[in-house]
Amino acid sequence: MDSALTLHRLHFAFTVTYHYLFPQLTMGLALVIFLWKTLALRTGDERYNRAARFWTRLFAINFAMGVVSGIPMEFQFGTNWARFSEAAGGVIGQTLAMEGVFSFFLESTFLGFLLFGERRLGPKGHWFAALCVFVGSWLSGYLIVATNAWMQHPVGYALDAAGRFQLTSFWALVLNRWALWQYVHTMLGAVATGTIVVGAIGAAYVLLGRHVEDGRLFLRTGVPVGFLAVVLLAMPTGDAQGKLIAANQPVTLAAMEGLFDTVDGAPLAIVGQPDMERLALDNPLVVPRMLSFLTYRRWSAEVKGLKDFPRENWPQNVPLLYYSYHIMVGLGTIFIAVLGVASLLLWRRRLFESRWVLWALALLLPFPYISNTAGWMTAEFGRQPWLVYGLMRTSEGFSANVSAGNAMFTLLGFMGMYTVLSILFLLLVYRELEHGPRPGDASPSHAG
Amino acid sequence: METLWFALVAGMLAMYVVFDGFDLGTGIVHLYVARSEDERRRVLQTIGPVWDGNEVWLLAAGGTLYFAFPVLYASSFSGFYLPLMMVLWLFMLRGVAIEFRHHFDNAVWKPFWDVIFAVSSALLAIFFGAALGNVVRGVPLDAAARFFLPLWTDFLPGASPGILDWYTVLVGVAAFLALTLHGALWVSLKTDGAVQARARRAARGAWWGVVLATVAVTLVTFRLQPQVPARLSAAPWGVVFPALAVAGLVLAWVFERKGQERGAFLASCAYLLGMLTSVAFGVYPYMLPSNVDPARSLDIHNAAAGAYGLGVGLVWFVPGMLLVTAYFVFIYRRLAGKTTVDEQGY
Numbered sequence: 001m002d003s004a005l006t007l008h009r010l011h012f013a014f015t016v017t018y019h020y021l022f023p024q025l026t027m028g029l030a031l032v033i034f035l036w037k038t039l040a041l042r043t044g045d046e047r048y049n050r051a052a053r054f055w056t057r058l059f060a061i062n063f064a065m066g067v068v069s070g071i072p073m074e075f076q077f078g079t080n081w082a083r084f085s086e087a088a089g090g091v092i093g094q095t096l097a098m099e100g101v102f103s104f105f106l107e108s109t110f111l112g113f114l115l116f117g118e119r120r121l122g123p124k125g126h127w128f129a130a131l132c133v134f135v136g137s138w139l140s141g142y143l144i145v146a147t148n149a150w151m152q153h154p155v156g157y158a159l160d161a162a163g164r165f166q167l168t169s170f171w172a173l174v175l176n177r178w179a180l181w182q183y184v185h186t187m188l189g190a191v192a193t194g195t196i197v198v199g200a201i202g203a204a205y206v207l208l209g210r211h212v213e214d215g216r217l218f219l220r221t222g223v224p225v226g227f228l229a230v231v232l233l234a235m236p237t238g239d240a241q242g243k244l245i246a247a248n249q250p251v252t253l254a255a256m257e258g259l260f261d262t263v264d265g266a267p268l269a270i271v272g273q274p275d276m277e278r279l280a281l282d283n284p285l286v287v288p289r290m291l292s293f294l295t296y297r298r299w300s301a302e303v304k305g306l307k308d309f310p311r312e313n314w315p316q317n318v319p320l321l322y323y324s325y326h327i328m329v330g331l332g333t334i335f336i337a338v339l340g341v342a343s344l345l346l347w348r349r350r351l352f353e354s355r356w357v358l359w360a361l362a363l364l365l366p367f368p369y370i371s372n373t374a375g376w377m378t379a380e381f382g383r384q385p386w387l388v389y390g391l392m393r394t395s396e397g398f399s400a401n402v403s404a405g406n407a408m409f410t411l412l413g414f415m416g417m418y419t420v421l422s423i424l425f426l427l428l429v430y431r432e433l434e435h436g437p438r439p440g441d442a443s444p445s446h447a448g
Numbered sequence: 449m450e451t452l453w454f455a456l457v458a459g460m461l462a463m464y465v466v467f468d469g470f471d472l473g474t475g476i477v478h479l480y481v482a483r484s485e486d487e488r489r490r491v492l493q494t495i496g497p498v499w500d501g502n503e504v505w506l507l508a509a510g511g512t513l514y515f516a517f518p519v520l521y522a523s524s525f526s527g528f529y530l531p532l533m534m535v536l537w538l539f540m541l542r543g544v545a546i547e548f549r550h551h552f553d554n555a556v557w558k559p560f561w562d563v564i565f566a567v568s569s570a571l572l573a574i575f576f577g578a579a580l581g582n583v584v585r586g587v588p589l590d591a592a593a594r595f596f597l598p599l600w601t602d603f604l605p606g607a608s609p610g611i612l613d614w615y616t617v618l619v620g621v622a623a624f625l626a627l628t629l630h631g632a633l634w635v636s637l638k639t640d641g642a643v644q645a646r647a648r649r650a651a652r653g654a655w656w657g658v659v660l661a662t663v664a665v666t667l668v669t670f671r672l673q674p675q676v677p678a679r680l681s682a683a684p685w686g687v688v689f690p691a692l693a694v695a696g697l698v699l700a701w702v703f704e705r706k707g708q709e710r711g712a713f714l715a716s717c718a719y720l721l722g723m724l725t726s727v728a729f730g731v732y733p734y735m736l737p738s739n740v741d742p743a744r745s746l747d748i749h750n751a752a753a754g755a756y757g758l759g760v761g762l763v764w765f766v767p768g769m770l771l772v773t774a775y776f777v778f779i780y781r782r783l784a785g786k787t788t789v790d791e792q793g794y
Contacts, residue, residue: 067500068543072536074510078525079532082594085525089518090753094761097515100508101768108501109775116497120782164518166754399526401596410533417537424548431551 007407008080008398013380014411015072017373018418022066024372027141027187028194029059030134032221033114037130041123051217052130053118054437055198060115061428063107065421072414074100080407084387084397088150090166091157094173095147103140106132141190142183149179151388152379153248165388178244182379185237188229189375192335193368195226199342200365201433203358211436216352223346223361227339233332239294245382246295249389251309252382255318256325257291258284259305266291266303269326274319279307315384324377331371338364449758450748453516454735456765458728460512464505465576465724466717471495471502473631475542475569476624479562481635481646488562492546493787494638498779499546503539508772515761519593520735520751527587527595528579531611535575542568570624577623581616584673584731585609586739593746605672607740615672622661626723629654630716633700637709638787648704651712655701662697662723666690669730675737676730686729693722 033052040048074096077085110132118126150157156172157165167173202218205211246253253259258274258281259266268290272281292301306314315321338360345351351358383389387397474495482491514521525532541564549561585605587595600610603617612620632651636644670677680686696719703711731737735751738744752758 064543064547068540071503071507071539074507074514075525075532075536077514078521079529080526082522082526085514086519086522086593089514089521090757093511093515093518093521093753094757097508097511097761098764098768100504100511101765101772104504104507105501105772105775108504109779112497112501112779160754167757167760170760399522399529401526401594402529403596406529410529413533413537417540421540421544424544428548428551 004404004407005395005398007404007411009394011080011407011411012076015069015076015414019066019069019073020372020376021369022062022069023141024190024193024369025197026059026062026066027137027190028192029055030137031191032194032198032225033059034130034134035221037127041127047213047217050437051214054214056114057432058429060111061425061432063111065425068421069418080399080402081397082399082401084392087164087392088388090164091173092147092150094167094170095143099140099143103136103143106136107140110136138187141187145183145186146174146176146179148379149176149182152383153178154388154391181237181240181244185233185241188233188237189372191229192226192233193372195222195229196335196364196368198222199226200362203361205436206352207355207358207362214437219351220346223339223342223351227343230332230335230339234336242295249382250304251306251313252315253295254304254306254309255315255321256378256382258322259291259303260307261305262302262308263305264302265289265300268294274322276318313385315381317381321378321381324374324381328371328374328378331367335364335368449755450752453752453758454732454748457509457513457516458725460505460509462721462724464509466720467502467505469627469630469720470634471499472569472573473627473629474635475565475631476573476628477632477635477647477650479566480650481632481643485558487643490639490643490787491635494635497783501779516753516758517735517751518753520746523589523593523595523746524736527597528582528611529596530599531575531579535572538568538572542572573624573627574620577620578612578616580623580727581619582611583736584669584727585615586737588740589736589738589744589746591744593744609739615668618668619665622665625654625657625661626720629658629700630720633704633709633713633716637713640786651704658697675734679730679732689722689726689729693719693726696722
């Protein structure tokens with residue numbers, strides 16, 4: 001049984017992690033493209049349109065990957081997590097069905113117009129298509145985050161006679177306080193990926209001395225918007241989520257921070273490895289009393305350590321949770337520093353000559369993907385051992401009628417399939433980047 | 449309330465089959481109707497802007513099924529685990545084939561993806577038919593409403609059936625033929641010249657197959673699932689659904705003969721809608737019958753979500769569907785008429 005549970009978890013974890021590599025870019029890019037289309041409409045500056053066209057092509061490749069890897073997610077609730085779906089479908093089926101009806105149709109309809117409709121629709125119509133794609137993808141994000149937030153912090157439900165969760169308040173589900181903060185934080189994470197990627201490609205073009213004019217435009221948009229996003233990621237959204245976790249999932253907070261003993265004036269661990277034999281942090285580097293202050297705004301407040309919670313309620317993998325959380329926060333801090341320096345130089349009109357900073361910006365490219373992934377790992381490992389926090393354990397939710405061997409077979413199948421998809425994806429992205437933005441380029445003909 | 453949601457979910461699945469059906473069918477026939485690179489591009493362009501939106505119907509129907517009938521969703525998706533995973537992989541290959549083939553101009557690259565496109569489209573059509581066959585035949589549900597089917601056992605629809613037995617394979621073949629006809633009529637509607645002539649030939653051939661398969665499937669289903677004839681004699685008005693299918697099939701032939709492409713395609717839509725609503729009507733109120741113990745069958749009552757959730761759902765579902773209808777009317781009006789090879793999309 002254990003191995004079936006592990007494989008079903010790994011199955012979902014692998015496919016959802018791979019899937020989210022694409023939406024985090026497309027949701028961020030949807031905002032950037034919409035900004036450019038708005039600027040182009042207001043200023044009549046053709047350079048914004050050229051940037052929008054170039055990034056829409058990259059958007060489309062990523063969007064296709066997101067769709068292709070997203071369909072299995074919708075299926076896996078039923079295929080791999082049948083007992084969970086049976087119990088919770090009466091509640092989270094609402095948000096998942098709404099995503100299909102409201103977001104997917106909107107996105108799929110208007111992406112076509114955004115890609116191929118510029119001449120037919122005219123500037124205003126094309127701007128409207130960009131708006132619809134932006135709204136569709138951000139709405140999709142909300143409905144998925146609301147689904148996850150219900151699992152983190154269940155509200156608006158009652159248990160029926162058969163032991164299934166049934167919805168009792170639609171607004172409680174949709175306006176879950178947990179969902180609101182988690183959504184803003186998640187979307188800012190997507191904007192960070194979108195803008196850092198735009199900035200990194202811009203920096204690379206300037207360094208290479210190719211498409212320099214376009215590269216500078218990418219930097220002028222990516223750097224300041226990105227800086228704003230990463231600052232807001234830490235304060236107030238990250239901070240607010242920390243407080244929600246402290247109030248509702250205190251054992252998770254202790255595990256994230258590697259705090260084993262309850263203390264007054266708890267320290268904040270910067271470096272260290274949770275040692276699950278000794279139940280202590282190895283070679284810790286800490287800021288004294290900082291955790292108490294961050295959590296309760298009092299330097300001497302008591303923070304409960306892991307040892308004060310029953311062991312069966314600890315997240316099963318404390319070290320992985322601790323590392324995920326620290327990688328997310330650490331990378332976030334680096335983003336604030338690099339984008340802060342770059343924004344300052346941009347404002348001083350010295351960014352385009354500062355090769356070191358351009359190099360740093362270009363090398364930043366993979367890291368928002370890592371920090372977004374680490375952030376979701378923090379949320380999901382932090383929820384363990386619960387599938388629905390405090391109500392249903394993960395071990396009670398997987399499809400017991402699908403054996404470990406079958407789950408292993410399809411997991412390997414997905415790994416193989418995604419390897420092939422990744423190669424094709426990288427090939428196409430490389431070609432687009434190699435071509436770069438083309439002056440006055442017409443859109444390529446569709447699917448021929 | 450449960451009956452309404454049953455009708456809505458069935459309706460969404462029927463919309464999926466009508467819309468994605470013609471692009472699956474296009475995939476099935478495109479190797480035959482389009483020979484040169486120019487022709488291939490033209491045929492692909494008839495579905496290029498819409499296939500993705502058509503597939504969304506399946507996702508939205510799946511989401512709605514999850515929301516309205518979570519017990520059925522959980523039971524059927526885990527029970528049909530292996531074939532569903534294969535369907536997912538086929539969808540991936542097909543999407544990649546459509547989107548990636550034009551990125552390299554190369555004598556190996558393009559034919560390779562063309563074949564993948566055709567094979568995955570054909571297999572998906574067969575799988576969907578077989579899935580429908582499984583739902584009509586029933587599955588060995590246990591006391592917790594769970595089952596797990598192997599791909600096949602002895603090919604007999606007895607007490608321990610597989611996903612594939614002679615009955616579900618027959619339904620799969622019928623679905624393949626019906627979507628071949630549907631796709632061929634779509635291509636003939638959207639093209640002209642040599643491609644259209646071949647598409648019309650394919651449609652006529654497929655039409656005879658569809659007639660035979662429809663008769664065979666109907667006769668066998670009445671024998672195999674006594675619920676269906678019982679339901680028809682209990683509620684004789686339900687005969688309008690099969691009548692719609694028969695009328696669609698006949699008119700498809702008549703319009704095709706007269707060269708009225710639009711009428712022929714719409715008749716084929718009517719045929720598919722008629723067949724699917726007939727099935728939904730025939731199995732109602734069951735959603736997944738048990739083939740061993742009728743008491744264990746999942747029906748619209750024991751599979752449904754709570755009353756409050758279903759009521760609230762209507763409030764957002766109705767305006768949502770009106771929006772979707774508006775998008776589809778808008779797109780298909782923009783795309784009306786024949787596709788030309790140098791067209792840049794919309």
